Amino acid sequence: MEQAETTMEAKRYRELARFFREHFGERVQKLSLDGGFSCPNRDGTKGSGGCTYCNNESFNPAYCREAGSITSQLQEGARFFAKYKGQRYLAYFQAYSNTYAPLEVLKARYGEALAFPGVVGLVIATRPDAVSEEIxxxxxxxxxxxxxxxxxxxESVNEEVLRSIRRGHTYAEAERAIRMTAERGIRTGAHLIFGLPGEEPASMLEGVSALARLPLHVLKLHQLQIIAGTPMAETWRQHPERFRLYTEDEYLDFIVQVIERIHPDIYLERFVNQTPDTWLLAPKWGAKNHEFTAKVDKRLRESDSWQGKFFV
Ligand code: SF4
Structure with a gap:
């Protein structure tokens, strides 16, 4: 454990927040934006009902609602985080699919964000099938x-599971998009959900191992949550037996196994999602993101484990 301890100090995994501090020399705050984009899985191109678990309103912060211009959203966001002095920002295009527009529109939106004082970069959330070589x-x-x-x-590396949640794209497309992005010198991130119906712990761990061999800069992980107003919430109400939602403790055990299988160079941004209570139907753990992270740290120390311990 000595070598990993030296490189990851107190943390036994590579924490994205630490990368930001080292890269920018100070704390960097992500400011969420609604860029006014749509999603091919909602506008009829790939589907019209969206992914079965998706309710974008549940993860858009209040300052993005009834979104004004990019600049006014950034102003609002910066005001919200003003208590952290001397801060710089990453403009986080979060809502819907943020590469899903003509190139000229993207140039205008990204350009407006990058021109805002204190913005040092962009984080662009999107679908693997919503990028082109030109973009x-x-x-x-x-x-x-x-x-x-x-x-x-x-979300999942299991093609059957992706079909069942109506993602409208394949894992093969995700792999291709990640490679196309990384080979252009753009940092790549991936987002995975654990516990979707049809997934098993063993196959999810295999999936993580496969994903972690791709040229990724950062991974965001979270537990399946049932969100009000989604098709999945309806299925869960009618057929709860089809779901095997994690308890917090089970998920903690699982996430440690996940961390052990991730390439040691990949940064980890988060392990859980924290949906506001007004939207969250289940599972209701009540733990805040930083509280869960503290439990992960403790569990890794107690079991003398670390990121990449079982990476192959
Ligand atoms: S999760 Fe993303 S891709 Fe799926 S419907 Fe929602 S916005 Fe579209």
């Missing part, structure tokens, strides 16, 4: 000057 070539020019990360919703 990636353009984003690569931004990535030469600023920090830019494209965060792909991969």
């Amino acid at each position: 990636l070539d353009y984003i690569a020019t931004l990535a030469k000057e600023r920090y830019v990360c494209i965060e792909y919703g991969v």
